[in-house]
Amino acid sequence: MDPILNSKIGVEEWERKQQETGIFGQSHGIRQLLETIEQVGPTELSVLITGESGTGKELVAKAIHNASSRQNHTLVSVNCGAIPEGIIESELFGHEKGSFTGAVGGRKGYFELADRGSIFLDEIGELPLPTQVKLLRVLEAREFMRVGGVETVQVDVRFIAATNKDLETEVQKGHFRQDLYYRLNALHIQVPALRERPEDIPILVQKFAIDFSRNQHIEFEGFAENAFALMRSYHWPGNIRELKNLVEKVIVLEKGQRISADRLRPHLPIASVSSHLPLVVNKSKDEVEREFIFRILLEIKSEIAQLRDMLAASNPQYSVPAWRELAPIPFNDATAEAEINAGEGSVAEMERQLIQETLMKTNGNKRRAARLLGLSERTLYRKIKRYGLGGLNEI
Numbered sequence: 341m342d343p344i345l346n347s348k349i350g351v352e353e354w355e356r357k358q359q360e361t362g363i364f365g366q367s368h369g370i371r372q373l374l375e376t377i378e379q380v381g382p383t384e385l386s387v388l389i390t391g392e393s394g395t396g397k398e399l400v401a402k403a404i405h406n407a408s409s410r411q412n413h414t415l416v417s418v419n420c421g422a423i424p425e426g427i428i429e430s431e432l433f434g435h436e437k438g439s440f441t442g443a444v445g446g447r448k449g450y451f452e453l454a455d456r457g458s459i460f461l462d463e464i465g466e467l468p469l470p471t472q473v474k475l476l477r478v479l480e481a482r483e484f485m486r487v488g489g490v491e492t493v494q495v496d497v498r499f500i501a502a503t504n505k506d507l508e509t510e511v512q513k514g515h516f517r518q519d520l521y522y523r524l525n526a527l528h529i530q531v532p533a534l535r536e537r538p539e540d541i542p543i544l545v546q547k548f549a550i551d552f553s554r555n556q557h558i559e560f561e562g563f564a565e566n567a568f569a570l571m572r573s574y575h576w577p578g579n580i581r582e583l584k585n586l587v588e589k590v591i592v593l594e595k596g597q598r599i600s601a602d603r604l605r606p607h608l609p610i611a612s613v614s615s616h617l618p619l620v621v622n623k624s625k626d627e628v629e630r631e632f633i634f635r636i637l638l639e640i641k642s643e644i645a646q647l648r649d650m651l652a653a654s655n656p657q658y659s660v661p662a663w664r665e666l667a668p669i670p671f672n673d674a675t676a677e678a679e680i681n682a683g684e685g686s687v688a689e690m691e692r693q694l695i696q697e698t699l700m701k702t703n704g705n706k707r708r709a710a711r712l713l714g715l716s717e718r719t720l721y722r723k724i725k726r727y728g729l730g731g732l733n734e735i
């Protein structure tokens with residue numbers, strides 16, 4: 341039976357909810373999600389949203405704010421992973437004039453800007469431990485002091501946080517404070533991964549295809565049933581963001597023609613099309629070799645990152661941020677360093693290429709790229725700047 345007709349609410353009501361929130365789908369998971377948003381939105385409860393990258397956590401945060409009585413006030417979104425550690429507290433809590441070099445005037449932080457509205461702390465798992473302590477105080481008392489300030493500032497703010505990390509594991513590793521985790525976890529919304537709800541694929545594809553072809557004025561013939569079957573069997577590591585990018589890419593590259601499985605397959609990453617499907621390799625030998633080496637490098641990187649985490653967990657003496665950043669290699673020999681950093685084939689050049697290719701693979705999504713590379717998002721931002729890769733923006 342049609343799951344929409346089977347639901348307690350009518351089709352029109354369902355359509356309205358999807359349009360209002362921008363959250364489309366007909367699976368049980370999405371229906372539950374929309375119901376939870378409706379129940380939780382109007383309350384003052386703090387909410388923790390978890391889910392893999394690209395599952396729609398930001399959409400959920402916006403929908404909660406819009407379903408609350410704060411909807412006419414600001415929703416301030418903060419990406420905790422992208423702000424350098426040194427300035428994170430002044431960004432969040434503001435600072436007083438002269439509180440540090442360069443603080444020529446006082447400035448409001450995000451919490452003050454969100455007064456009477458909501459604050460969305462995205463990637464909360466990336467928050468440094470000392471800032472987590474301060475955040476807990478704000479959560480409990482709704483008050484704080486600006487950096488360099490002596491007076492308490494009070495705010496009326498609703499908390500919404502999100503992460504694609506498993507915070508419980510982060511607590512065990514000593515990366516995340518347990519008290520803050522319990523406080524945040526009081527109301528937890530888990531957004532399901534796309535591979536867990538493949539029945540949503542047709543509705544999402546249709547929405548993205550219609551929006552895109554309309555905006556770009558491209559006539560589009562639609563997708564064949566075997567293309568949907570292929571999409572249902574793919575594991576979607578980048579979730580809905582990846583699906584949206586794929587739909588837009590094939591509409592452009594296949595020039596609006598009807599998309600069959602054969603037309604679609606070359607646009608899916610080579611190794612990720614489910615192993616029981618015939619693998620059509622329409623790439624040159626060089627490209628295949630390159631991808632192979634690239635994948636091995638990624639695996640090595642992620643193993644190094646895991647080893648680092650294990651070491652940090654087993655020896656709490658090591659400061660976590662230092663372990664989580666790629667430590668620069670100490671060089672005494674200037675010639676060796678120059679060689680490593682010079683030209684084609686150098687370590688720096690290989691790293692630059694690896695980052696560039698990863699960013700291309702993730703369509704410029706820095707968070708996914710950082711995860712694939714086993715780097716913190718902050719380190720990736722630094723390296724992007726260093727290698728002048730800033731032009732690879734997310735599409």
Ligand SMILES: Nc1ncnc2c1ncn2[C@@H]1O[C@H](COP(=O)(O)OP(=O)(O)OP(=O)(O)O)[C@@H](O)[C@H]1O
Pocket residue numbers: 362363364365391392393394395396397398399400504544580581584707708
């Ligand atoms: N259910 C959905 N219906 C329609 N569009 C969706 C849905 N879920 C996500 N999207 C779209 O997918 C993209 C990614 O969503 P969003 O940024 O909310 O993901 P996220 O979970 O915050 O990802 P990340 O962890 O990488 O920050 C956005 O363009 C969003 O509009």
Ligand SMILES: [Mg+2]
Pocket residue numbers: 397398462
């Ligand atoms: Mg997000």
